[in-house]
Amino acid sequence: MAFPKPGLFCFATNTRSYQESSGVTIDDTSLPEKNTSSRKFSQKPKTLSCQFSIGSQISPWPTYTSGQTILHNRKPCTVDYRKRAGSLQHPVSTTKPRYLERLENYLRKELLLLDLSTDSAQELRLQPYREIFEFFIEDFKTYKPLLSSIKNAYEVMLAYQREKIRTLEPLKTKLVTVNEECNEKILAMRAEERYEITMLKKEKMDLLKLIDKKNEEKISLQSEVTKLRKKLAEEYLHYLSERDARKILIADLNELRYQREDMSLAQSPGVWGEDPVKLTLALKMVRQDLTRTQMELNTMKANFGDVVPRRDFEMQEKTNKDLQEQLECLKADYEEVCKEHEILLQLHMSTLKERDQFHSELQEIQSTSTPRPVWIKCEHVVAGGPERWHMLAEGKNSDQLVDVLLEEIGEGLLREKNFFPGLGFGEHIPPFLRFDGVVENKKPTKKEVVKLIRDFWKERLAEDQKEKFSDFFFNFLEHHFGPDDAMAWAYTIFENIKLFHSNEVMSQFYAVLMGKIKESVYIKEKETVAQLLKEMTNTDSQNEGYITIEQLSTVLKSIFPVKKDERMQELMEAAGWHPDISNSDFIKYSSLFLEDEEGQGTPFIQKLWEQYTAEKDEYLQDLKQELGLELNDKVNLVKVREALMNIDPSLDKLTLKKYLSYAFQLTELPEEGDEMEQEIVASVQSALEQLHMSDTRRIGPREAEPTS
Numbered sequence: 001m002a003f004p005k006p007g008l009f010c011f012a013t014n015t016r017s018y019q020e021s022s023g024v025t026i027d028d029t030s031l032p033e034k035n036t037s038s039r040k041f042s043q044k045p046k047t048l049s050c051q052f053s054i055g056s057q058i059s060p061w062p063t064y065t066s067g068q069t070i071l072h073n074r075k076p077c078t079v080d081y082r083k084r085a086g087s088l089q090h091p092v093s094t095t096k097p098r099y100l101e102r103l104e105n106y107l108r109k110e111l112l113l114l115d116l117s118t119d120s121a122q123e124l125r126l127q128p129y130r131e132i133f134e135f136f137i138e139d140f141k142t143y144k145p146l147l148s149s150i151k152n153a154y155e156v157m158l159a160y161q162r163e164k165i166r167t168l169e170p171l172k173t174k175l176v177t178v179n180e181e182c183n184e185k186i187l188a189m190r191a192e193e194r195y196e197i198t199m200l201k202k203e204k205m206d207l208l209k210l211i212d213k214k215n216e217e218k219i220s221l222q223s224e225v226t227k228l229r230k231k232l233a234e235e236y237l238h239y240l241s242e243r244d245a246r247k248i249l250i251a252d253l254n255e256l257r258y259q260r261e262d263m264s265l266a267q268s269p270g271v272w273g274e275d276p277v278k279l280t281l282a283l284k285m286v287r288q289d290l291t292r293t294q295m296e297l298n299t300m301k302a303n304f305g306d307v308v309p310r311r312d313f314e315m316q317e318k319t320n321k322d323l324q325e326q327l328e329c330l331k332a333d334y335e336e337v338c339k340e341h342e343i344l345l346q347l348h349m350s351t352l353k354e355r356d357q358f359h360s361e362l363q364e365i366q367s368t369s370t371p372r373p374v375w376i377k378c379e380h381v382v383a384g385g386p387e388r389w390h391m392l393a394e395g396k397n398s399d400q401l402v403d404v405l406l407e408e409i410g411e412g413l414l415r416e417k418n419f420f421p422g423l424g425f426g427e428h429i430p431p432f433l434r435f436d437g438v439v440e441n442k443k444p445t446k447k448e449v450v451k452l453i454r455d456f457w458k459e460r461l462a463e464d465q466k467e468k469f470s471d472f473f474f475n476f477l478e479h480h481f482g483p484d485d486a487m488a489w490a491y492t493i494f495e496n497i498k499l500f501h502s503n504e505v506m507s508q509f510y511a512v513l514m515g516k517i518k519e520s521v522y523i524k525e526k527e528t529v530a531q532l533l534k535e536m537t538n539t540d541s542q543n544e545g546y547i548t549i550e551q552l553s554t555v556l557k558s559i560f561p562v563k564k565d566e567r568m569q570e571l572m573e574a575a576g577w578h579p580d581i582s583n584s585d586f587i588k589y590s591s592l593f594l595e596d597e598e599g600q601g602t603p604f605i606q607k608l609w610e611q612y613t614a615e616k617d618e619y620l621q622d623l624k625q626e627l628g629l630e631l632n633d634k635v636n637l638v639k640v641r642e643a644l645m646n647i648d649p650s651l652d653k654l655t656l657k658k659y660l661s662y663a664f665q666l667t668e669l670p671e672e673g674d675e676m677e678q679e680i681v682a683s684v685q686s687a688l689e690q691l692h693m694s695d696t697r698r699i700g701p702r703e704a705e706p707t708s
Contacts, residue, residue: 107129207341221326236308382405400502407501407502415443418441422437430514447597452480454505454599465519503599505595517694540589552577571608612697620692622702624684626643633683634682635687636680641656644656648698659696662694
């Protein structure tokens with residue numbers, strides 16, 4: 001805040017009174033030149049040199065303004081002010097004091113030298129006025145305390161205002177940010193409200209349409225009631241006319257009968273012999289009866305002329321009751337629809353909240369989660385280029401692609417090895433790998449390993465399978481490669497089948513060889529595939545190699561009677577079915593059972609194995625829940641038998657006995673009901689693991705679930 005410039009002139013006009021009282025003469029020629037290039041507010045003011053001489057006079061300019069501006073502090077609108085101003089309006093030729101001119105020149109020069117392009121331009125502009133004011137304070141000794149207190153008051157106020165501005169600057173930025181955030185929230189809320197209003201209007205229109213429909217139904221029912229009433233009135237008139245005609249007919253018949261009786265009496269000779277008085281009395285009594293009957297008939301007409309017949313009344317009452325019931329049903333349906341509408345509105349609001357929550361969670365996950373790998377980068381790294389990578393990656397998820405990539409890397413590292421270190425003769429070492437020293441890496445291709453495994457399975461299935469699997473494997477290698485190279489081939493094949501998990505032939509052989517699954521599991525799976533092929537061949541009556549989609553579905557349902565519908569559909573899709581294909585289209589069933597040279601089966605065979613594993617896991621999970629025990633708890637043979645029969649009531653005794661032998665690792669079981677069954681115990685975990693290793697599958701559905 002700058003000290004006002006006109007104040008300088010006010011102080012100049014007071015110099016005359018100051019000179020008269022103190023006799024001071026100011027020499028304005030001694031005003032110093034200042035360098036403004038490095039001015040700061042903390043500089044001490046440079047004083048003006050003053051020369052005092054008693055009796056000397058200072059220039060009285062301007063003479064007419066001193067009394068007007070200083071001595072007489074009057075308002076311009078007063079009468080006294082106008083008189084005095086009129087009396088003082090006379091031309092006086094005056095010149096400015098040299099001291100005032102030097103001050104003004106100094107101020108003008110300082111203002112011109114300022115750099116006003118900086119942020120602190122106003123502070124710099126205030127500095128020259130501050131220095132001029134300090135000159136006055138130093139030169140006018142009499143007024144120095146007052147002027148210094150005025151200057152200090154202004155400086156304190158300036159410092160206070162500057163500090164207040166500095167503290168308010170962050171609040172201004174925060175206010176702008178909060179304003180933008182509030183505007184964004186308001187816009188989002190308005191958009192949400194517009195969407196909700198649109199949805200509510202749509203629901204309102206739907207409800208109005210429903211109300212219109214109900215009103216139309218009500219109008220149609222009312223029109224039907226009107227028609228029925230009209231029809232009832234017509235029927236009533238018709239019955240009235242029929243009744244009147246009947247009465248007239250009866251009267252005519254009576255008249256004819258009377259005439260005939262009269263004629264018969266006239267012709268009968270015995271009538272003339274009766275007493276005329278008696279006949280006259282009888283005729284009189286008959287006429288009285290006729291009159292009384294006619295009166296009763298008229299009374300009945302008067303009383304019951306508008307009465308509806310009971311049969312018609314009951315019929316109309318039944319119709320009305322049916323319509324009333326229909327109306328009540330419609331009202332109940334309408335109230336139920338209204339309740340459902342309210343429930344749907346609440347569900348809609350909760351869904352909106354969940355959507356917003358999920359959206360925020362998605363954004364948070366996207367900002368914090370690890371980015372998805374770009375698998376296309378592997379095209380130029382894997383041997384065989386993009387074509388082979390696309391063939392390897394087809395239909396696989398990220399976890400499976402990692403396995404494929406590890407297999408490719410491991411295959412390269414495996415080929416770089418020339419020797420394998422022997423694992424020794426420890427008990428945990430498989431018998432066919434017990435060796436000390438180093439063995440040669442034979443470096444066969446994947447096709448050669450697969451062919452060797454297939455040859456092994458052919459010989460194994462041809463034998464009686466009494467020999468231990470691992471011993472038979474080593475004897476097979478000795479027979480084909482000799483005793484000297486058998487150990488080297490055993491290590492080579494072991495390292496290959498351990499590496500290639502995605503290859504079905506190798507992975508299944510590795511699982512059987514290491515005792516993770518039993519040999520019977522592999523044999524049963526091959527028998528199932530052979531049975532499927534046989535059934536499809538029998539279905540192909542023309543021996544053309546093709547069957548319809550419907551025939552394929554029939555064969556699958558006959559082989560897998562307890563398989564669920566969704567899994568049956570997965571098998572159909574793996575076989576080549578999709579919704580655009582009709583049931584009468586043909587497929588080449590022999591192509592479903594093919595394997596390439598590296599042992600990779602078709603999607604149909606892979607899906608069969610995946611479903612078998614998943615169904616076994618579900619079966620064992622049901623068994624665990626039925627037992628109701630923890631994995632470390634002990635369970636006896638009786639409880640396992642009861643649990644198996646509860647989850648699979650279709651189990652026959654032979655299969656049940658086989659499953660119990662698997663679970664408790666027994667070759668012979670005691671008879672059912674024997675006390676020894678209570679003493680045969682095992683942990684739940686051990687029993688489930690043994691069943692998982694064995695060929696365990698559901699024989700029939702549970703009672704609570706329908707068969708597919």
